Amino acid sequence: METQHTSSFSAPELVALSRVETVPLAGRLARSLLILFFILMVLLAFTPWQQNVRGIGRVVAYAPAERQQIISAPVEGRVGRWLVREGTQVKQGAVLAELLDNDPLLMQRLASEQHALLARQVATDSRVNTFHEQLRMAEQARPQALSAAESRVNMARERRKAAEQLVDAAKAARQTASLNLSRQQQLQGKGLASQRTLELSQLEMAQREAEVKRAQSGLHAAKNEIDALSADRQKLTADAAAAIEKARAELNKAVEDQNYVIADLLKLETRLARQQTQTVTAPQDGTVLRLLANPGAELVKAGQALAILIPDSEQRAVELWVDGNDLPLIVIGSRARLQFEGYPAIQFGGWPSFSVGSFAGRVALIDATDDGKGNFRVLIIADADDDVAWPSMRFLRQGVRVNGWVLLSQVTLGYELWRIFNGFPMLILPELNEMGNPKGENDSHVNHEKKGS
Missing domain, CATH: 1.10.287 (Helix Hairpins)
Structure with missing residues (x-):
């Protein structure tokens, strides 16, 4: 093979090639880069890596009573007139519409x-x-x-x-x-x-x-x-x-x-x-989202939906959907990082400390069953221990989509790559008690105190 390769060159070219010498600076630079590459690989192998479970969801109110509500007709009749429009801010007890009975007598x-x-x-x-x-x-x-x-x-x-x-x-x-x-x-x-x-x-x-x-x-x-x-x-x-x-x-x-x-x-x-009682009133403070009945012409029955109200929520939460394979890894109290749609952010799943524009949260609820497609709902609230508060209501309207990462154990990057190459599961976190400690740890401490007393 070498004979065939060199035969393609002429004699003067071979002589010229034999006289070519590598520049010493280039050689030293290549060796330095190679050494830096190996050093970088070694450092990355021991670099801390935060295991996480990714999910997508939306912003909701934490209290179910503060989520989207359907306002129904109290009696049969027709809508005489609407006193509000879509997007109107209303207070509790404010009159939304007046109903007229089908029989005037x-x-x-x-x-x-x-x-x-x-x-x-x-x-x-x-x-x-x-x-x-x-x-x-x-x-x-x-x-x-x-x-x-x-x-x-x-x-x-x-x-x-x-x-x-x-x-x-x-x-x-x-x-x-x-x-x-x-x-x-x-x-x-x-x-x-x-x-x-x-x-x-x-x-x-x-x-x-x-x-x-x-x-x-x-x-x-x-x-x-x-x-x-x-x-x-x-x-x-x-x-x-x-x-x-x-x-x-x-x-x-x-x-x-x-x-x-x-x-x-x-x-x-x-x-x-x-x-x-032929007036429809707002059950609580909120914003009128949709008007579902036309005034004057449309007949409505008792219990028929007339409008959709979005209540003013005092505490917001994130409704995150995760795959059933990842659900056993999540426990109540697990930390999470959230990226809200419409809010500029740069997120590193494995290095949450380097993330910009994401916000901390805690897992408050895990549904007992799935949505019929193998996905489970995880409710996340703001982390009270974090100094950065969630964005204002201007950015966090109910329904805003969210990308979320539920944080698991912290391992090295080398271990994480080795785990991925071998197809091993991530580490399962222990369940936490009411004090936020792993179950058994605080209980044993309490039992020890009781024995000592």
């Missing part, structure tokens, strides 16, 4: 329906009071009626006793008349008594027999009267209980009707209150 009809329900309520209240009084009177009359029935039964029992005594007296009189009749018959047989005396004795005997039958009839009637009055007492007890239960059932029905009227009246009052 609806309020009058609702008022008439309310008057009818109020009259119906008065009627049902009167019925309830009436049935209350009927129930009270029936409960009061029941013991009095039962007492009167019991008194009538006791009187009948006394009459039965009197009838029994009359029967006994009549039987005694009949016995006496029977003895007298036997005596007169004996005397008549001996001729010692006249026929007239015997006839009088027979008449007296017949009268006493009639009195016994009359007394027995009276006793039977007294017994029947007791049975009848006892049955009347039982019937009166049942009738009184039935009257009380009927009055109670009617009272319950009237109370039910009263409750229905109250429910209908409450529903109507709710409709009236909603219809009377």
Whole structure:
């Protein structure tokens, strides 16, 4: 190969080439550059390198209540007029729009329906009071009626006793008349008594027999009267209980009707209150972003979106999306560097101290699930320990895009290159406790203090 290469040159050229000499300065410069290159490689191999996880996101409000909100229509109708424009700064409670109902006579009809329900309520209240009084009177009359029935039964029992005594007296009189009749018959047989005396004795005997039958009839009637009055007492007890239960059932029905009227009246009052609230107000301080309904022509339903409000946020945060492969490397409290869109910056991921225009942050929240595409949301807030504050609201409007780097362990550049060439993962940071220290470190210190005490 060398013979073929040199054959392409002529003899004078070979002689000239043999006489050419390298300039000493150039040789020394080449050696110096080579040495500097090796020294630089050695220094770079031991240069500190900050491992990081990159993500993209946007600026949001830290409190969910201060993020973008949809303002809905409180009632059905149409937008009469807007009192604001897109971009208007509003205060809490400021009127944004006035709504008009589709039926101009609806309020009058609702008022008439309310008057009818109020009259119906008065009627049902009167019925309830009436049935209350009927129930009270029936409960009061029941013991009095039962007492009167019991008194009538006791009187009948006394009459039965009197009838029994009359029967006994009549039987005694009949016995006496029977003895007298036997005596007169004996005397008549001996001729010692006249026929007239015997006839009088027979008449007296017949009268006493009639009195016994009359007394027995009276006793039977007294017994029947007791049975009848006892049955009347039982019937009166049942009738009184039935009257009380009927009055109670009617009272319950009237109370039910009263409750229905109250429910209908409450529903109507709710409709009236909603219809009377035909103004849309701002729920909090903020800026009107979009107006979603045209005034005058467009009909809206209750709950339909009318406008979008961006609340004034007191504390801003960055919603950063990172890949699921990098998520295990991030823990709550990890430091981050953020580059906001529209704000001039020069960022070195591995050397955050040399970055210009980027801002410090801390990981405050890591979502428990992804967005359906394998990306996880990490919420980053300003680092209170950093002296450089985040830009003002002029630069950090909600929705401004952000490039972020979550900082991990600090290693040497040589180790990082070796890790990348071999495909090894980055170092996993330990989880931090509430004091900002790795879990276990502060706890063991506390346990040691407890043991010492």
